[in-house]
Amino acid sequence: MTKINNIAKNTSYLTIALIMQKVISFTYFAFLARNLGPENLGKYYFALSFTTIFAIFIDLGFINFLTREVAKKQEAAEKLLGNILSIKLLLTFLTTIIVAVMINLFNHDQLTKDLVYISIICMVLDSFTTTFFATIRGFHNLKYESIASVIFQLIVLSFGLVAMCLDLNLRLILGTLALASIYNFIYSFWVLHHKIGIKLQLLYDAELIKSIFKISLPFAFFAIFQRLYTYLDSVFLSIMAGDYYVGLYQVAFKIIFALQFLPLAFTASLYPAMSTYWLTNRPQLTIAFERAMNYLVIISLPIIFGTIMLADKIVLIFKSDFAAAILPLRITIIALFFIFINFPIGSLLNACDRQKRNTFNMLIVTLASIGLNLVLIPLFKATGAGLTVLLTNLLMFILGIIWVKKIIVYSPKKNLLVFAKALLASMLMSSLIFWMKPILNVVIITTISAVVYFSLIYLLGGFHKADILYIIKSFKKPNSSRAAEVVSEEKTTGEIE
Structure with a gap:
């Protein structure tokens, strides 16, 4: 004990x-x-x-x-x-x-x-x-x-x-x-x-x-x-392009990097369970993966829609000098969807002894990133770098999901249904943001929008009380071995200030 x-x-x-x-x-x-x-x-x-x-x-x-x-x-x-x-x-x-x-x-x-x-x-x-x-x-x-x-x-x-x-x-x-x-x-x-x-x-x-x-x-x-x-x-x-555009790009980069603690913390609990299910209960492994995808879809979509709608107000936090960062932010934040759902995909591959495949996928994505940056940055500067982030994370998702179907009996129907509900709730939330934007500040808009979104997704059946209890329980599970690896990965990616 x-x-x-x-x-x-x-x-x-x-x-x-x-x-x-x-x-x-x-x-x-x-x-x-x-x-x-x-x-x-x-x-x-x-x-x-x-x-x-x-x-x-x-x-x-x-x-x-x-x-x-x-x-x-x-x-x-x-x-x-x-x-x-x-x-x-x-x-x-x-x-x-x-x-x-x-x-x-x-x-x-x-x-x-x-x-x-x-x-x-x-x-x-x-x-x-x-x-x-x-x-x-x-x-x-x-x-x-x-x-x-x-x-x-x-x-x-x-x-x-x-x-x-x-x-x-x-x-x-x-x-x-x-x-x-x-x-x-x-x-x-x-x-x-x-x-x-x-x-x-x-x-x-x-x-x-x-x-x-x-x-x-x-x-x-x-x-x-x-x-x-x-x-x-x-x-x-x-x-x-010059250091000016590096500064603009960092606005989007930092926001995305800061938000990654959500899938990181969740994956720390998910990985050990997946490793166990791979050895003892394959049907439960499929259920765990589908749940993880659902939860991260539900979390990522409102953040994306909210950021796109409020990008001009968010950028003003960093002063008007960063006004040119609005478009790169709106493009780059779309990648958050793929960044989030790539976490459970990567965890599944690692838990099922497919580490080499993960490494090979990362090699392909890195080469694609280099090629796209060499083409898009001279044309579109910081926006080009943002497009590269979006396209390469989409590529990582495609490469990963192909192997998911080879490891478990996976049908995307359940995830697509939740995606549709989250998308509808996010669009309705965006309409509310559009109405509130001229009269309220970012903090109040964000708070009201979050309450409205999660109320809508609950009413639409995107998640239930059992899902909330499952998430709370997963964070309470003692999984320090994987948690240590999460910290290691954080340091490996090098969180620079």
Whole structure:
């Protein structure tokens, strides 16, 4: 019972931390956008996106390997960590040189280059911090990492606001991220050494290192493709259109990124159940998948319709300088539908031992993203990047749903019926928004619209009381192993501020 309670606590810590992270992060982004304007915001995020892409070459899938292997054999933690640290030191040195050389090959001003150099500090420190916390996860302790993730955001928010109030330059504003990274590094080291009792040492075991690379390779490939897919668009925008358009694009990017905590938290509960049903109850696996698709359709559609209707008011939160971000936001937010429903599809493939298929799908989508960005960004700037996000997430859905039908006995009829009901409720809600928009502010409109939408979808039979109880129950289930992987995936995708 103690173990079960501990797992439940870990899951609660992570869920709460994930929500708080998103709220604080988006709040800071709003202040940042208002104070910097599109062009400087673009420089800020180009620097972070550029280094975030290269950061994966320091890790190469070691994080997932470390957590899983330490969980299996905790007495081997020091040996595993010591060998991985030896590898990472070499990779850090090589990656840092590559990033510094690469940024000087592009025609960027000195300010942008300096921002990249500061971002390198964050890249290196965050990589080792994540390694320390990955080891701690192996001991089924997620409390300290959850606390650290929230404090990290609070440091960035508080010192960043001070820097902006004092009208300090962009280098010092980005420096608040480096300050938070230093805190996280020291804190994670302290927890690992004093709370877990792990001594840090550099070790070299040729056979073990060979084994580490062999097991980590599939994780590394997926992480590389995912990282390129997520952040290369900002780099392309900066190079082909300019930092101004990177700043505009970040409005849509940040909103979508912030909303992903909804399917992330839900998937943390869904994945272990799917893994069990795959082995013991295939019909129940189909039911679980259909339910997950229904719930995420019901949640995503009103957000999409509401954002499209209120895009001009939402963008004004970041000041009138971002008026040109309205169209990119309206296009990009449509992708949220596919982003949400791709979560249960990906979870199903992983739970049913189709990880290689997920990786291959991500490769195809990444290549498509690169090709589309190269064509659409020169033509449509930030709107082109938004179109790429929409089209590639649609492609990911198509590639995934093909395999769903090969794994389970799946008929889309039930999901399409719920989709139709949610679509009707969203359209009626949009009509109400159109009427309220000239006379009420965004917060009041959003609140009233949410109440009206969920009342309509309930009356239409889109969901029932049993569905509400099921969702509440799923979040209470103790599934810290998958929750840890969710956090790992969050860090893998690199939530940059």
